[in-house]
Amino acid sequence: MFSLRGDAHKFYLQLIKTLKNGESFSSIKGLSEIEEIQKHYRSINTETLKLIYYRMIKEKNGTGIVPIFVTAVPWFLFLFSKQLQEFLFKEGSTLWIIFGIIYFSTLSVSVIVHFREKAWAAFHIEIIQDILKERNETFSSNT
Template identity: 60%
Template sequence: MLTFRGDAHKFYLKLREVSKDTDSFKQVKELEEIQKIKDFYNTMDNPTLKLVYFRIVKERNGTGMIPVFVTAIPWFLFLFSGKLQEFLFQHGHYLWLLFGIFYILTLTASVLVHFKEKAWAVMHIEIIQDIIAERNESGDSSPTEN
């Protein structure tokens, strides 16, 4: 089914389909992957987990450089626009068209990578915060086995 409601809704639809076939959601690849990440973080003590958390927060905030880089490209090209136009229009419009397509594809790929990286960082942050909160509630700061 084609839907423009995003990945969260597609995931919900996938879970609904799985729930019709079986009682176990453990077969869902995305849930298995998250569980493996959570199990790994559970093996760390709180001080190490907090250091990992800080590093991932840094990475999440650092991924903002991709859009800055992508938006800086037109300004960079603007500096050389006279020479660039001379070069691109020298052999007709085909080279200009090729350049435009390449630029749009690069821009699209960069934006997609940016948001995927940010989403993964947020997921790791949420898992770590959840583990630390669970440990604080139980009064235990040591790693636990599931």
């Protein structure tokens, strides 16, 4: 099935397809990957897991170089716009096309990577929070 919607909807469609085919949900790569990550985090002691959690929060909320890149580079180019225009738009020169392709490609890729990394950090944070909550509930019920 083809969909122009986001990853969540594509995953939903994959679940529906798996169900219709009578297959087990464990055959879905995304779910087995989540189980593997959960298993790994469950094997880590609580104090270390809290430290990992704090690090993930930093990753998710960190400003990083990409937002700086997205906002600073256009201003930098604006400062030198006259010289840049003279260089790129020389008589018959196609340097502006090459510059534009490289600039927008770099910008697009870096923004996509930035938001994917934020999403992965949020994903790991949720898993860690669930494990810490489970451990806290287990500890509380034993006392």
